Amino acid sequence: MEEKIRTAVQDALAHEGAGAAAFVVERPGEAAHGDYTTNAAMVAAKQLGQNPRELADSLARRIQDALGADVERVSVAGPGFINITLSNAAVGFAIAEADAQGEAWGKGSALSGQRVSFEYSNPNAFKEMHVGHLMGTIVGEALSRLLENAGAKIIRDTFGGDVGPNVAKALWALKKDGVTEPDSAKQIGEAYAAGSKAYEDDAAAHEQIDALNQDIYAGNDAALMELWQKGREVSMRAFRHLWQRLGTKFDYELFDSDTGESGKRLVGDGLKKGIFKESDGAIIYDGEEKGVHTMVFITSHGTPTYEAKDLGLAFLREEKIPNDRVIIVTGNEQTGRFKTVLAALGELAPNVAAKTEHVATGFLRLTSGKMSSREGNVITGEDIMNDLVARASEKNPDPLIAEPVAVGALKFMVLRQAPGQDIVFDPGKSLSLEGDSGPYLQYALVRAAKLLSYSSEDAGGGEAPREPYAVERVILHYPEVAARAARELAPNLLASYLLELASAWNAFYASEQVLGSPEEEYKLRVARAFANTMANGLHALGIPAPERM
RNA sequence: GCCCUCGUAGCACAAUGGAUAGUGCAGCUCACUCCUAACGAGCCGAUCCAGGUUCGACUCCUGGCGAGGGCACCA
Numbered sequence: 001m002e003e004k005i006r007t008a009v010q011d012a013l014a015h016e017g018a019g020a021a022a023f024v025v026e027r028p029g030e031a032a033h034g035d036y037t038t039n040a041a042m043v044a045a046k047q048l049g050q051n052p053r054e055l056a057d058s059l060a061r062r063i064q065d066a067l068g069a070d071v072e073r074v075s076v077a078g079p080g081f082i083n084i085t086l087s088n089a090a091v092g093f094a095i096a097e098a099d100a101q102g103e104a105w106g107k108g109s110a111l112s113g114q115r116v117s118f119e120y121s122n123p124n125a126f127k128e129m130h131v132g133h134l135m136g137t138i139v140g141e142a143l144s145r146l147l148e149n150a151g152a153k154i155i156r157d158t159f160g161g162d163v164g165p166n167v168a169k170a171l172w173a174l175k176k177d178g179v180t181e182p183d184s185a186k187q188i189g190e191a192y193a194a195g196s197k198a199y200e201d202d203a204a205a206h207e208q209i210d211a212l213n214q215d216i217y218a219g220n221d222a223a224l225m226e227l228w229q230k231g232r233e234v235s236m237r238a239f240r241h242l243w244q245r246l247g248t249k250f251d252y253e254l255f256d257s258d259t260g261e262s263g264k265r266l267v268g269d270g271l272k273k274g275i276f277k278e279s280d281g282a283i284i285y286d287g288e289e290k291g292v293h294t295m296v297f298i299t300s301h302g303t304p305t306y307e308a309k310d311l312g313l314a315f316l317r318e319e320k321i322p323n324d325r326v327i328i329v330t331g332n333e334q335t336g337r338f339k340t341v342l343a344a345l346g347e348l349a350p351n352v353a354a355k356t357e358h359v360a361t362g363f364l365r366l367t368s369g370k371m372s373s374r375e376g377n378v379i380t381g382e383d384i385m386n387d388l389v390a391r392a393s394e395k396n397p398d399p400l401i402a403e404p405v406a407v408g409a410l411k412f413m414v415l416r417q418a419p420g421q422d423i424v425f426d427p428g429k430s431l432s433l434e435g436d437s438g439p440y441l442q443y444a445l446v447r448a449a450k451l452l453s454y455s456s457e458d459a460g461g462g463e464a465p466r467e468p469y470a471v472e473r474v475i476l477h478y479p480e481v482a483a484r485a486a487r488e489l490a491p492n493l494l495a496s497y498l499l500e501l502a503s504a505w506n507a508f509y510a511s512e513q514v515l516g517s518p519e520e521e522y523k524l525r526v527a528r529a530f531a532n533t534m535a536n537g538l539h540a541l542g543i544p545a546p547e548r549m
Numbered sequence: 550g551c552c553c554u555c556g557u558a559g560c561a562c563a564a565u566g567g568a569u570a571g572u573g574c575a576g577c578u579c580a581c582u583c584c585u586a587a588c589g590a591g592c593c594g595a596u597c598c599a600g601g602u603u604c605g606a607c608u609c610c611u612g613g614c615g616a617g618g619g620c621a622c623c624a
Contacts, residue, residue, distance in 0.1 A: 024565060039567065042604085052604080078568045079604070124624070165623055256624090282622050293552075299622040306624050336553065336619045360554090363617080395587060405587085417562065420554080422617070424561070434587055436562080436573040443587050451584050488565090496563065499572075510589040549587065 001094065002036065002480045004067065005084060009040050012062035016055065018044035027477055033077065034085035035473055041080040052080030086476075091468040094476035098529035105532045106479045106540075110487065111152035117321050118144045118154055120329035121248065124161040125235040125255075126170035128189035129242055129381045131425070132331060135361045138414045140329040141248045141542040142491040143359065149540045150486035155321050157252035159313055160239075162232050163260060164306070168213035169195030171227060172205065175212075182231050185238035189380075210301075217260070217303055242381050246407060247542050252320065256309050263304045263312030266348060267297045275347045285344045292339040310341045314352055325355050327489075332360035332420055359489055362422040364414075384410065392433060396549060404544035408438030411543050416495040436499055438543055441534065444502035446549045447509060448531040452524065454515055461520030469512070471504040472526055478533045482540055491541055498537045505530050 006025050013021055023040035041056030048055070056076040063082065064074040070090040075083050086094075098105050120140025123129055144154045161167070173191035174182060182188055198205035215221050216228060236253070243249065267283055270276045276283050281300030285307070287293055297308040304312070317326065328338070338358040346353035388406035389399075396402060409432070416436065417423060433439045477497070485494040514523045538545050 024567095026565070029564080029568075029571075033568075037568090042567075046604085081568065122624090127624095161624060279621070284621060291552085293620050295620090296622040301622075303622085305622065309624095331618095332554070333618055334624085337624090339553090362554095365617085392587090413561095421562090422555085432561090432574065434574085437587080439587050440573090443585085447585060447588085454584060484565095492563080496572085499563095503572090506588060507590090509584080513584075515584050549585080 001070070001086070001090070001476065004070070005036050005038070005063075008063045008066035009038050009059070009082075011066060012059045013040055013044055015062060016044060016048065016059065018047055021047055028081075028083060031470065031473065033081070034073070034075070034083035035091075035476070036084040036086075038082050038084075039080075041076070041082055045080065056080040056082050086473075088468055091472050091476060095468075095472050095526060095529045098475050098478070098532055099525050102532055103536060106149070106482045106536050108150040108479065108483045108486070110483060111147055111150040114152045114325060115323045116144075116147055116152045116154050116325045116327060117317060117323040118147075118156050118327050118329070119159055119317075120144075120156075121158045121239075121243065121250075122160060122330060123158065123235070123239045124166060125232045125239075126162070126167045126188055127192050127235075128185050129239055131364045131379050131381060131384055134242075134246070134381045134384065134410065135364050135414055135423070136329050136331065137243065137246050137248055138411050138542070139359075139361045139419060139491065141246065142411075142415055142540075143327065143329065143489055145540050145542050146482070146486040146489075146491060146494070149482055149536075155252070155323065156248070156250045157254055157317070157321065158250045160236070160253065160255045161306070162228075162255045163216055163257045164303075165199075165209070165213050166192065166196075167228070168209045168216060169199055171195075171216070171224070171231065172209045172212050173198070174227060174231065175224075180227060182227075182234050185235055188231055188235055213303070214301065238382075242385075245385060245403070246411070247544065254313065254316065256306070259309045259312030259316055260304045261312070262315060263308035263310070264298060264302075266311045266315065267304070267308050270344070270348055273347075275344065285340060287340050287343055290343050292343050293336050295337065295340045297344070307337065307341050307344070311345060311348065314345055314349070314356070318352060323355075325357075326352075327357055327359060329359045329361060332362060332422075334358075335360045360420045362417065362420055364423050364425055392439075395433070398548075401546045401549060404546040405433065405439050405442060405549065408442050408538075408543045408545075409433055410438070411541065412438030412441065412495060415491045415541055415543075416499070418492050419490055439549070441498050441502050441538060441543070442545055443549050444505050444509075445531060445534040445538070445545055446547070448505065448527050448534070449547065451509075451514060452527055452531065455520075455524050461516070461518045461522075463518040464522050465519055469508050469526060471501070471508045471530060474501050474504045475526075475529050475533050478537065482537070485540075494537060494541060498534065498541075501530070501534060501537070505534070 002025055013019055021044040023038055023043050025036055025038045028034060028037040041059050042052045045052035045055045060074045060076050060082050064071060070087055071084055072087040073085040077083055118140060121137040144156060148154050170188055170192040173195040199209050215224055219225055267276055271283055276285050282296045283298035284294055284296050295307050296305055298304055342353050388409055389402050392402040392405040481494055481497040485491055535545055
């Protein structure tokens with residue numbers, strides 16, 4: 001419908017000689033202003049030097065003619081807005097589609113045929129997953145699904161850190177304690193904290209850890225490599241468990257250790273071409289003239305940094321995962337780093353760099369102060385999940401309900417905010433399960449599902465209301481919102497829409513008797529349309545939908 | 550010192566250069582023998598400061614104040 005209106009506006013503008021005007025068709029902030037609004041007259045009036053109200057009047061007439069029976073009213077308001085109110089028939093048609101299409105309702109085709117390689121969550125083996133990792137996992141999964149909903153084929157991968165100084169720190173502490181069979185992520189997390197502390201406080205330990213780091217790269221010490229292998233597996237098991245709880249499954253788990261060598265080679269080749277240069281024994285990318293940070297790619301010890309490994313990964317991905325587009329999701333503290341990596345990649349492989357984009361998620365900050373895995377005061381992903389499950393259980397102890405409610409609460413808190421913004425989280429107060437929240441959306445859907453389960457095949461009451469219900473006018477916008485959220489990589493747009501949808505449904509539910517009413521048949525169709533919309537919207541964000549609450 | 554984000558009610562967040570700046574929490578009313586109250590109806594309350602651009606600025610520009618992050622061998 002939005003497309004139809006856009007075309008009508010475009011044609012009307014062209015007729016006035018302002019075909020190039022950059023107008024928007026949007027949903028007005030207030031329902032009283034209709035179903036759609038456009039600023040086309042105000043934008044074009046500027047270009048043409050005309051009075052916006054007069055231009056709006058003539059545009060409105062053309063738009064009304066073009067849309068015919070789809071519109072009830074096209075009116076001009078304020079400084080020159082053209083407001084469009086759909087006819088009851090057009091609203092009814094949209095609701096019937098939402099009802100009939102089921103899971104297909106709201107699926108788009110904007111990205112049909114496009115293969116998108118998504119990288120997110122990027123765990124550091126040998127470090128526990130803390131709350132910050134939840135952000136990347138949740139946002140990455142939601143973006144993947146949004147693009148999937150827009151027709152793209154998604155291939156998920158995660159790029160874990162399994163070599164480098166941080167790994168050496170954990171292994172050093174494990175060795176010191178004589179551990180040969182690490183058995184929990186917690187144990188490894190503590191070893192990492194102990195190793196980090198020793199690295200700073202103890203000069204001898206500092207040297208040992210640096211040497212250990214070299215040994216890991218070299219890979220010749222069989223006992224060490226076995227411990228490394230086992231430690232990594234224990235860490236990854238913990239990460240996989242959390243991913244499963246969060247509804248994420250990766251097609252590829254890639255590691256630093258897979259890309260270090262190729263990264264070094266690439267930087268070496270780049271050095272010959274003058275893309276990189278030597279400085280104090282290290283190989284760096286001098287980004288100053290390009291406006292990005294200068295960074296070390298190969299250390300003076302000859303080991304590749306994460307930057308070099310990222311370059312290696314870009315090439316490895318091209319081999320393993322054919323794609324048209326690459327999206328990498330990380331915390332926003334890495335934004336500057338990625339600018340440098342992409343600038344360097346742009347010189348090594350312009351076509352790869354051109355289709356690669358970096359998306360930053362915000363930081364999960366605690367009101368109680370900073371977390372540090374070195375200090376050992378981290379809150380892990382599992383800690384938050386378990387706390388939420390406990391709280392959800394107060395209302396419904398069934399784990400089949402409490403778990404998805406907890407996951408929904410967490411995910412919604414993250415996804416409702418504009419991407420890249422930090423989230424302030426108060427571990428004392430924890431998460432709200434009421435008001436604007438995941439459970440609010442889930443509950444609205446549960447109510448609708450329950451209502452529908454009571455209805456019989458031969459619904460009575462064939463009357464129709466004089467005007468469509470407010471919730472219907474929200475439902476009909478779902479496909480546009482989902483498409484825009486995918487286009488702008490902005491899950492929060494869909495999240496706020498679903499909030500509004502749930503609110504409209506709950507108001508309808510509170511004020512209208514459905515079963516046994518004169519409009520029963522009509523209202524049940526609205527309920528089915530709502531349920532499909534909410535279910536599809538939650539699915540597109542990766543938020544689970546419990547059957548009961 | 551340089552670079553990047555950000556600053557909206559007591560708190561947490563929305564708002565493509567558009568209409569009376571939206572929502573939730575907290576507080577105060579109201580509503581519950583009726584399809585699930587993790588619900589509904591209402592009240593209270595905000596754009597950091599100073600300039601500028603514009604018919605129109607939370608949004609863009611300049612300066613200031615404040616917060617967070619990044620800036621050579623960590624990831």
